[in-house]
Amino acid sequence: MDTPADHAATFDAASAGFARIAPVLWNPLGERLVRAGAPVAGERVLDVCCGTGASALPAARLVGPAGAVDAVDVADGMLAVGRAAAGSDLPWLRFIPADVTTWTGDAPYDLVQSGYGVFFLPDMDADSRRLASLLRPGGRFAVLAWSSGALRTFATCVLRAYEQVSGERPEPSRNLDAAARIDSRDGVTAWLGAIGLTPVAAEHIDHTLELDEALSWDLVMGTGYRALVSDLSVDDLERMRCALLDNLAAAGVDHFDAGSVLGVGVRPGVR
Ligand SMILES: C[S@@+](CC[C@H](N)C(=O)[O-])C[C@H]1O[C@@H](n2cnc3c(N)ncnc32)[C@H](O)[C@@H]1O
Numbered sequence: 706m707d708t709p710a711d712h713a714a715t716f717d718a719a720s721a722g723f724a725r726i727a728p729v730l731w732n733p734l735g736e737r738l739v740r741a742g743a744p745v746a747g748e749r750v751l752d753v754c755c756g757t758g759a760s761a762l763p764a765a766r767l768v769g770p771a772g773a774v775d776a777v778d779v780a781d782g783m784l785a786v787g788r789a790a791a792g793s794d795l796p797w798l799r800f801i802p803a804d805v806t807t808w809t810g811d812a813p814y815d816l817v818q819s820g821y822g823v824f825f826l827p828d829m830d831a832d833s834r835r836l837a838s839l840l841r842p843g844g845r846f847a848v849l850a851w852s853s854g855a856l857r858t859f860a861t862c863v864l865r866a867y868e869q870v871s872g873e874r875p876e877p878s879r880n881l882d883a884a885a886r887i888d889s890r891d892g893v894t895a896w897l898g899a900i901g902l903t904p905v906a907a908e909h910i911d912h913t914l915e916l917d918e919a920l921s922w923d924l925v926m927g928t929g930y931r932a933l934v935s936d937l938s939v940d941d942l943e944r945m946r947c948a949l950l951d952n953l954a955a956a957g958v959d960h961f962d963a964g965s966v967l968g969v970g971v972r973p974g975v976r
Contacts, residue, residue, distance in 0.1 A: 707879045709804045712825050713779035715932040716756070720782030722927020724757055729914055731820070734849060734965055735759025737910055738820050739767065741967050742847030747771040748815040753805045753836055754778055754822025758787030758798075760849075764818065765791070765798035774798045775810045806832045813841035820849040824883040825929075834900045842974025846902050852909060852964035853888040859916075859953075859961050863925055866948035867933055870941050875933055893968035902970025914961040921953060922946050924961060 752761040755776035765774040784800040826832035887893045890907040897905040
């Protein structure tokens with residue numbers, strides 16, 4: 706359930722739904738990540754787990770033709786959406802199908818950035834430490850992750866709906882443990898320090914979506930929850946969609962809390 710190949714399958718299947726929610730979720734938060742990492746003209750950026758380009762696209766606009774953005778993801782379906790959005794305007798932005806745990810690319814980079822990506826890596830600490838080693842001394846590592854409590858009420862309704870339809874309690878994902886270690890300003894600050902970055906700055910971002918029926922289901926079919934439902938039949942998917950809407954209504958949940966944490970650490974050393 707938790708290997709890069711599993712994530713490729715999940716996010717390939719999720720890519721259409723992921724793209725539908727991008728304008729209200731991934732893109733505005735990706736813009737915040739880029740603002741914090743602050744790439745400038747001519748810089749070289751590695752976007753780790755780039756998805757459909759929520760942060761790679763704005764970074765590419767900022768670095769311009771003298772710079773470069775390597776946007777790396779295992780899911781071809783996600784990369785195809787990103788390439789279509791870039792069109793022919795940003796030839797210095799490459800959407801690359803690869804596993805970031807072995808990517809070296811054209812290091813050194815000035816900025817390594819990742820939106821909602823590092824907690825998917827098989828060993829978040831070792832893999833991120835290696836990615837940070839691709840930075841030049843003085844380069845920045847910018848990471849965006851879910852805040853504690855974000856998604857929680859919605860997730861409870863999703864997991865209950867799955868159980869109601871399948872009769873099975875979902876397996877907890879190892880990625881959740883990794884995500885919990887960087888779900889606060891203190892957590893992300895300590896983690897960036899532990900992978901060798903200093904100084905570190907961190908902030909909390911409030912972001913809330915008003916739920917309707919279509920968005921509620923896209924938040925299942927277009928995100929990591931897609932892995933949960935991958936074995937359900939078409940009929941069971943429809944039953945789960947109805948159960949989710951019932952659960953949300955019964956719990957009075959009409960908003961999706963996408964609160965996030967943003968951290969930026971610097972690779973020590975003189976350029
Ligand atoms: C939640 S999405 C985030 C996408 C994008 N950064 C954004 O904020 O919209 C996580 C992405 O991580 C990718 N991913 C997971 N493990 C990966 C790995 N080992 N190498 C490359 N991409 C990976 C998935 O395919 C998926 O597109």
